Amino acid sequence: MKIGYPCINRSVHCKGNRTFRLKSYSEAKFLETVRGNIACLQAILEYNVHHGLLFFRISSDIIPFASHPICTVPWWEIYANPLRELGAYITRHGLRISMHPDQFIVINSLREDVVHRSVAELRYHARLLDAMHLDDTAKIQLHVGGVYGNKQESIKRFIRQYETLDGAILHRLVIENDDRSYTLSDCMAIHEETGIPVLFDTYHHQCNNKGEDVVHALSRASSTWSSRDGILMVDYSSGEPGAKAGTHARTIDLEDFRQFVYQTRGIDFDIMLEIKDKEQSALRALASVSRDDRVVRG
DNA sequence: CAGTGTCAAGGTGGA
């Protein structure tokens, strides 16, 4: 079990997800921002290795506007060397990597232009991971998309579109249960048709489920990952006590976390802590479970 | 220089 956090590290004195406004786009600004983001990602990964946090989500902002028509720079060639070196560092230290395109990426949309832009964005994500020469255990996680008043039809549309994606995307794409529309069971149905791995989000499952016990659900999701994909990825988060439902916790509830790790002993997975204070919670989580809890699973 | 409105992009649901 590898423990990690997404995108941002507040202890390292640089940002790996710097961006700027479209209005102020220039090639020089783009190149300078990307250069800085890559350099900072290296610094963050070194921090992670040093602290034993071996799972990390790379921000989609690392290459700003990568799939926007305004960006005509072949960044994957210009930065081929530093990207390959980053990848070599990741591989050498056994880090697990994920990426998570945001809410605008909807491949089952009814609008052709939206699908087109979404595929372009997925292609960008795959191209980045490919430029790092990472193996197929580095994943791009995506929600199924919209429902449009007819979930069965929308699932079919997802599957049809999925099957037209190029190999570079197919090798990396995984789907994730969301908090309002597509439950774990819906994702499992899509897996049955396509073979796509299913990433399990604990908090979304809590918000949106078909009465399935969390351990059973996690076990089902785990069965969708082949050895080529690596072990199951889990997103773990919880609500902020006292705040309105849906607010992410400020800091991790260690008792809840340890309970989860204990409940799920017997299943191995890598776990991403989606908590506001990022690496601080990840460090506390790491310290709270013994080495045996992490290494001897399954 | 601190405060704050707004940011490429979509979908949902309440008014």
Place this chain on the structure above:
DNA sequence: TCCACCTTGACACTG
């Protein structure tokens, strides 16, 4: 039909 919300950060403009 319109708009706030989703979840969050931070750019960049305003005073």
